[in-house]
Amino acid sequence: MLPVFPAADGCCTPMAREPLGEADAAALARTFKALADPVRLRLLSLIASFEGGQACVCDLTGPFDVSQPTISHHLKVLREAGLVGSERRGTWVYYWVVPAAMNRLASLLQVPGQVSAPPGSGT
């Protein structure tokens, strides 16, 4: 597993607090690209929802209208982005979501205040 994220410094500073640098933005964009696919999002969510937080790859093909090699490709993208971990046990590979990676992304997106800045309130 080679996480493309976090990059260097500034990994956990909310992006609303200070402008993202080029390297951090590039690493972060790669991570969001891994999330920018409906099947990958459903896989991630399905894995995380499994009892014990782990799922056998044998449990992950049934709910999808795509082939097993396609599921394996999507799981590889998620793994390379550092969003899931995996381990072979006997015949099957097991997957789990990496909470630290997900929560780091969540922290980065957080913006103080829930209400949109009303037009005209700024400088």
Add this chain to the structure above:
Amino acid sequence: MLPVFPAADGCCTPMAREPLGEADAAALARTFKALADPVRLRLLSLIASFEGGQACVCDLTGPFDVSQPTISHHLKVLREAGLVGSERRGTWVYYWVVPAAMNRLASLLQVPGQVSAPPGSGT
């Protein structure tokens, strides 16, 4: 502005709590696609970091090595994803980040627990 996100129900349930449905996953993937570009991430971060949380489009081209029409295209993608709002005032268009949209995404990504599930701890 036509936010592609949130979709229907389940907009704010963390995706680790229950498996994402197809419609929610499709809408969410579109939003992450809007974030999956380094220039758009830097624009979003730059706008949010401006004093007062708003930025004139005239302030947003300087820091980038891309043309003004390219910046405008990226801003349009962010606006159509519901991540930024905009308003014309006189000569210039002003942009601001929509905190509710960013924080909703952050909530969706959050996973309980910071430590990866140790292999073998599940069922």
